[in-house]
Amino acid sequence: MDLSTNYMGLQLKHPIVVSACPLSETLDGIKLLEDSGASAVVMFSLFEEQIRNENEAFDSFLQSGADSFAESLNYFPQIGDTDKGPEQYLNLLTKAVAATDIPIIASLNGISKEGWIDYARQIQQAGASALELNVYHIPTDIEQSGVEVEQRYIDILKSVKSSVTIPVAIKLSPFFSSTGNFAKRLDEAGVDGLVLFNRFYQPDFNLDTLKVDPRAVLSSAEEIRVPLLWVAVLHGRIQASLAASRGVQSATEIVKYLLAGADTVMVASALMKHGPQYLQVLLDELNDWLNARGYASVNEVRGKMSHLNAANPDAFERVNYIKTLEYASSFRWDRFVS
Numbered sequence: 146m147d148l149s150t151n152y153m154g155l156q157l158k159h160p161i162v163v164s165a166c167p168l169s170e171t172l173d174g175i176k177l178l179e180d181s182g183a184s185a186v187v188m189f190s191l192f193e194e195q196i197r198n199e200n201e202a203f204d205s206f207l208q209s210g211a212d213s214f215a216e217s218l219n220y221f222p223q224i225g226d227t228d229k230g231p232e233q234y235l236n237l238l239t240k241a242v243a244a245t246d247i248p249i250i251a252s253l254n255g256i257s258k259e260g261w262i263d264y265a266r267q268i269q270q271a272g273a274s275a276l277e278l279n280v281y282h283i284p285t286d287i288e289q290s291g292v293e294v295e296q297r298y299i300d301i302l303k304s305v306k307s308s309v310t311i312p313v314a315i316k317l318s319p320f321f322s323s324t325g326n327f328a329k330r331l332d333e334a335g336v337d338g339l340v341l342f343n344r345f346y347q348p349d350f351n352l353d354t355l356k357v358d359p360r361a362v363l364s365s366a367e368e369i370r371v372p373l374l375w376v377a378v379l380h381g382r383i384q385a386s387l388a389a390s391r392g393v394q395s396a397t398e399i400v401k402y403l404l405a406g407a408d409t410v411m412v413a414s415a416l417m418k419h420g421p422q423y424l425q426v427l428l429d430e431l432n433d434w435l436n437a438r439g440y441a442s443v444n445e446v447r448g449k450m451s452h453l454n455a456a457n458p459d460a461f462e463r464v465n466y467i468k469t470l471e472y473a474s475s476f477r478w479d480r481f482v483s
């Protein structure tokens with residue numbers, strides 16, 4: 146069975162890639178992911194706040210002497226442990242590249258271009274095979290238009306692309322008014338891959354404390370539906386590679402994403418739940434599914450159910466929504482009426 150796939154010019158032995166998550170926070174963790182069968186690993190993100198934190202601390206140190214060093218650190222939110230700052234990130238990346246034979250993709254998470262450019266270059270020098278940008282911007286400023294939000298992504302992409310030669314992917318949120326058109330604009334601006342989608346932070350309220358509850362919840366298989374739609378719509382229409390991300394719990398979701406047209410399928414939550422060794426289960430299940438149906442390669446199934454290849458493309462559109470409503474209207478409401 147030929148499971149090989151091409152992602153942004155990287156030749157991978159199969160399409161299952163580990164997406165950014167704490168499993169890549171240590172060298173042992175990254176080695177375990179490789180030993181468990183990952184075809185590539187996207188490292189956890191280096192956050193813009195950590196870069197700014199370090200730059201601010203350094204500037205302050207130069208201008209006012211060592212006394213203000215500790216104080217200046219307080220201006221910025223403390224993101225995680227101090228052993229995950231930019232220097233440590235680059236060190237880990239260098240070691241991971243040396244210790245493994247699979248592509249290591251670095252990840253930068255932020256909202257502005259300042260500070261990223263330098264680190265993008267250093268990430269390339271450290272040997273990363275590619276860079277993933279997670280532009281994690283929640284436009285809570287209601288004066289900010291959709292055009293401005295999109296332009297921010299384009300500007301960041303162009304700045305980063307002009308400073309590195311390794312492939313650059315952008316991890317998107319699904320919340321754009323015209324997701325397909327925005328993907329096309331990013332494609333025209335030179336993006337090498339789109340990761341569809343990020344799991345956006347969705348705050349909850351704690352009713353006991355009346356505080357915002359920032360808990361991270363692991364994903365479920367239901368979550369594949371939005372990425373599935375957009376992977377299917379974009380397959381074959383843009384140059385950039387497509388990585389499907391969200392909701393993979395078993396090979397069922399992986400096969401669906403491949404049928405939609407994904408070049409790679411990323412997984413985090415399922416590995417956090419079951420451990421890195423679960424990668425082998427996913428691979429075996431994928432193999433079994435392809436074998437049982439007589440396929441000889443992943444390429445044969447890719448995009449078979451995309452919008453372009455669908456026998457009935459209407460199935461992706463309003464007409465199917467109407468069918469869903471028809472199904473809902475056949476529901477027997479009267480059985481609740483006594």
Ligand SMILES: Cc1cc2nc3c(=O)[nH]c(=O)nc-3n(C[C@H](O)[C@H](O)[C@H](O)COP(=O)(O)O)c2cc1C
Binds near residue numbers: 189191343363411
């Ligand atoms: C605990 C945890 C930490 C994560 N950290 C990052 C991160 O540092 N950078 C990033 O881009 N995505 C991060 N993610 C998001 C994942 O990479 C992935 O996009 C998301 O969880 C959807 O995939 P899944 O359904 O397989 O979990 C994190 C997810 C989890 C669960």
